Amino acid sequence: LARPETGKTAFAISLAASPEGWVDQGARVLYLGNEEDVRRTKLRAVMSYTGMNREEVIDNPQLASQLYSPIADNLIMMDIHDWELSKVDALIEKVKPDIAIIDQVDKLALANGSTMKTYERLGELYIQTRAMAYRRNCAVVALTQASAEGAGHTIITGDIAAGSKTDKQAEADVIIGIGKMEDHADGTPEIMRYLTISKNKLTGFHGTRLCKIDPK
Numbered sequence: 001l002a003r004p005e006t007g008k009t010a011f012a013i014s015l016a017a018s019p020e021g022w023v024d025q026g027a028r029v030l031y032l033g034n035e036e037d038v039r040r041t042k043l044r045a046v047m048s049y050t051g052m053n054r055e056e057v058i059d060n061p062q063l064a065s066q067l068y069s070p071i072a073d074n075l076i077m078m079d080i081h082d083w084e085l086s087k088v089d090a091l092i093e094k095v096k097p098d099i100a101i102i103d104q105v106d107k108l109a110l111a112n113g114s115t116m117k118t119y120e121r122l123g124e125l126y127i128q129t130r131a132m133a134y135r136r137n138c139a140v141v142a143l144t145q146a147s148a149e150g151a152g153h154t155i156i157t158g159d160i161a162a163g164s165k166t167d168k169q170a171e172a173d174v175i176i177g178i179g180k181m182e183d184h185a186d187g188t189p190e191i192m193r194y195l196t197i198s199k200n201k202l203t204g205f206h207g208t209r210l211c212k213i214d215p216k
Contacts, residue, residue, distance in 0.1 A: 001143075001144045001145065001146045001156060001158070001160075001161050001162075001175065001176075001177050001178070002145070002146055002150070002156060002177065002178035002179070003145070003146050003150050003151055003156075003180075004145065006178050006179075006180055006193070007178055007180075007193055007213050008103070008104075008143045008144075008178060009033075009035075009036070009041060009044070009103055009143065010044065010213060011178055011193075011195075012031070012101045012103060012141060012143060013031075013041065013044045013045050013048055014048055015141075016029045016031065016045070016075060016099070016101060017044075017045040017046075017048045017049045017071060017075055018048045018049060019049060019051075021048075021049075022098075022099055023071040023074045023075045024049075024070070024071055026074075027074070027097075027098040027099055028074045028076075028095075028096070028097045028098050028099075029074065029075050029076070029097055029098065029099045029100075029101065030076045030077075030078070030091070030092065030095050030097035030099070030100045030101070031045075031075065031076070031077040031078070031100075031101045031103070032078055032080045032088060032091075032100065032101065032102050032103065033077070033078070033079055033080065033103045034079070034080045034081045034082075034083065034102075034103070034104065034107045034108070035103060035104055035107070037079070038077050038078060038079040041077060041103075042077050043057065045068075045075060045077070046064050046068045047216075049067070049068050049071055050064055050067040050068055052064055052067070053216040054216075076095060076097070078091070080102075080108075082109070083108060083109065084108065084109045084110065084111060085108045085109070085110060085125065085128055085129065085132070086111060088100075088102070088108065088132070089132050089135075089136070092132065092136045092138055093136060096136075096138075097138055098138065098139065099138065099139045099140075099141065100133075100138050100139070100140050100141070101141045101143070102129070102140065102141070102142050102143065103143040104142075104143045104144055104145070105125065105126075105129060105142035105143065105144060106122060106125070106144050106145070106162070106163065108125060108129075110124060110125055110128070118163050119163060119164050119167060122163045122164045122167060122168055123164060123166075123167025123168065126142075126164075126167060126168045126170075126171040126172075127167075127171055129142060129171070130171045142172075144161060144162065144168070145161075145162040145163075146160050146161060146162060146177065147160045147161065147162045147163075150177075150179065152180075152181060152182045153179050154179040154180065154181060154194040154208075155177070155179055155194060155196050155208060156177025156178060156179040156194075156196055157175070157177055157196060157198035158172070158175040158177070158198045158199055159198075160177075169199065172199055173199075173200075173201045173202055174197065174199060174200050174201065174202055175197065175198050175199040175200075176195055176196070176197055177195070177196045177198060178193055178194070178195060179193070179194040179196060180192065180193055180194065189215065191212050191213050191214070191215070192210060192211075192212060193210070193211050193212065193213050194208050194209075194210055195208065195209045195210075195211060196208045
């Protein structure tokens with residue numbers, strides 16, 4: 001989770017598509033986007049794997065395609081605007097990925113969600129998403145927003161997830177918050193990111209690690 005324009009999508013794409021990332025290790029990854037145009041996100045994946053920047057990919061698409069080809073078949077990217085979770089479930093059953101990235105999970109609809117309050121709907125959505133992960137034997141990475149409390153903060157923890165104080169966090173095995181300081185006064189973007197693991201049922205490690213986001 002993170003505030004808008006902090007790097008949630010870039011982080012997920014880096015995990016999946018970078019050299020030695022999930023797909024390069026042999027995993028089949030399904031990326032489902034319902035925020036920005038997935039064609040733009042696929043360009044990010046190509047850039048991440050090939051090391052080419054946007055202009056280089058546009059100027060030499062054949063080279064980009066050739067360099068990207070080792071992972072192309074195992075990184076499936078689809079637009080899921082206005083989808084219900086049940087439709088995502090059916091797609092995962094069909095594609096059978098090892099890992100599914102849902103960007104962003106909170107925007108998925110539930111068949112009975114229209115009568116629920118926001119926190120009730122989100123709680124039920126996360127319960128059903130977790131059940132889907134177990135049922136389909138698929139690791140689900142759910143990208144979500146941090147609330148306004150996280151603006152300009154380096155340490156982002158699960159207790160400031162937007163729309164829910166408990167229900168969303170309770171269903172997660174691991175929670176990674178992406179924090180950053182405000183951009184510089186002269187308009188230069190802040191490139192340091194702080195990855196804070198505030199819940200970890202897999203290994204037990206909790207703490208913060210620093211990294212840099214490379215806009216190119």
